[in-house]
Amino acid sequence: MIVKPRAFSRGIHIAGHKSPTEHLPAERLPAPSELVLPLSQSVGAPATPVVTVGQTIRRGECIATRSGAVSADLHASMAGEVTFIGPRPDGRGGMTPCIVIAPSAAREDAFLAPLHDPSPEEIVARIGECGIVGMGGAGFPTQVKLTPPAPVDTLILNGAECEPYLTCDDVLMQTKSEEIVRGAKYLAKALGVSRVLIAIEKNKPEAIGKFFETDLEVVVLKKQYPMGAEKQLIYCCTGRKVPLGKLPANVGVIVQNVATAFAVCEAVEQGKPLIERIVTVSGGGIAQPKNLICPVGAPLSALAEACGGEQNAVKLVAGGPMTGAALTGEEAVVTKTTGGFLFLTREETNADEPTPCINCGRCADACPMKLMPMQTEFYTNAKEYENAAKYGGVLACIECGVCSYVCPARRPLAQAIKTAKAELRRKS
Ligand code: SF4
Ligand code: SF4
Incomplete structure (x- = not known):
């Protein structure tokens, strides 16, 4: 069934840059010589290590457990030996606590037993045991999202993938649609909802075609950025508006990324924790752009090598160019929420120095939340965060x-906004 979508006001139309990888099947990354798994890969508290240096571990074994209500378990993405537990460079100029594994050739997995016709409670518990988080970038622990604070009647699978360059979700939808549908059904059962929509931007015709024959309602979205943002997506799919300070559940909706639904299917049917994902490596500064199936913890340097190496890149980004994080080096690693790494050339970036604001109002005119970004930057620069x-x-x-x-x-407006938010959080 096809659902007629709405369009949200404002936002922008940007070049997709998806052609280098949108038709490339995902290939498996050659085994890296080291895995570096950050303890914090979700919103909330970092996981607590339950292994020690020198310990031999199997693929899928839990190596760190949830700390508190909002947190996620962490599992070994390859068999091997724990060689280090402590802070490692995060590729953004800082350090982050990690578990480092030297992979071995051992093939024995430590997956859980498959579940057959699980109850809603068993599905939620399994998702927690398998460390599943929102894989679209938010990283919210999925088991927490499945116990919403208000009754919900609709599940939306987010396959918009509106960020330029990234094609990891597109390729997953093209090749694993049946597993995504089954994962969506487990999620719907856990939530107790009967209406499940899958929302995909219209620039992914092969992925869209895969879902026409299923019993999900398909929403073919207009190509508009940021279509994949939760509030915009919910409005375009259902006409419901999430009020400021409220959650999607407050309007009866839960949104899950398509990769999360796939991970849920594997967790229920194979007992497989979230230990690998598809990562798009793209940009004019990498020799052979690819979609790679990577173990969590794989170093960016291993991905670059598998793609023929860097060439004339002036900027490295983890994620998409609009919302991703600029990297200072190749120490970054694949996490549960890494959709891509971009190697951008000078022509693909705007590296020129900022000039004074000319009060043109374009930032406010384009803001999908109808905000005043120039005011935010002005007051943030003055340290007047309130x-x-x-x-x-x-x-x-x-x-x-x-x-x-x-x-x-x-003007570095988005950066100023992040600074203001961080300062306001720190003071609250
Ligand atoms: S900050 Fe906004 S108003 Fe100022 S120059 Fe940039 S777009 Fe125009
Ligand atoms: S102010 Fe925030 S919501 Fe508005 S355009 Fe900038 S980053 Fe997007």
Whole structure:
């Protein structure tokens, strides 16, 4: 069944840059010589290690457990030996606590027993045991999202993938549609909802075609950025508006990424924890762009090598160019939420220095949340964070990056917003 979508106001139309990888099947990354697994791969508290240095572990074995209500278990993505537990460079100029594994050739897996016709409670428990988090980038522990604070009647699978360059979800939908549908049914059963939609931007015709024959309702979305943002997606699929400060559950909806639904299927039917994912490696600064199936913890350097190496890249990004994080080096690793790594050339980036704001209003005109980004930057630069919230509306910002993208003065607006949010959080 096809559902007629709405369009949200504002936002932008940007070049997709998806052609280098959108038709490439995902290939498996050659086994890296080292895996570095950050303890914090989800929203909430980092996991607590339950292994020690020198311990031999099997693939799928739990190596760190949840700490608190919002956190996620972490599992070994390859068999091997634990060689280090402690801080390692995060590729963004900081350090982060990790478990380091030297992989071995051992093939014995430590997966859980498959579940047959599981109850809603068994599905939620299994998702928690398998360390599944939102794989679209948010990283919210999925078992927590399945116990919403308000009754819900609709599950939306997010296959919009509106970020330029990234094709990991597209390729997954093209090749694993049956598993995604089964995963969606487990999620729907856990939530007690009967209406399940899958929302895909219209620039992915092969993926869309895979779901026409299923019993999911298919929403073919207009190509508009940031279509994949939860509030915009919910409005376009259902017409419901999530009020400021409220959750999707408050309007009866839960959104899950298509890769998360696939991971849920594997967790239920194979007992397989979330230990690997598809990562798009792209940009003009990499020799052979690819979609790679990577173990969590695989170093970026191993992915670059598998793609023929870097060539004239001036900027490295983890994630997409609009919402991703700029990297300072190749120490970054694949996490549960890594959709891509981009190697961008000078022509693909806007590396020029910012110039003064000319009050053109383009940032406000394009903001999908109808905010005043120039006000946020002004007050953030003055360290007046309360005024940034009052006059810029920073707390409603979804960090989509549209304002920075459209600014003719190349003002670092999205960066200022992140700073203001962090300062306001620190003070609260
Ligand atoms: S202010 Fe926030 S929501 Fe608005 S365009 Fe900028 S990043 Fe996006
Ligand atoms: S788009 Fe840039 S130059 Fe124009 S008002 Fe916003 S911050 Fe100023």
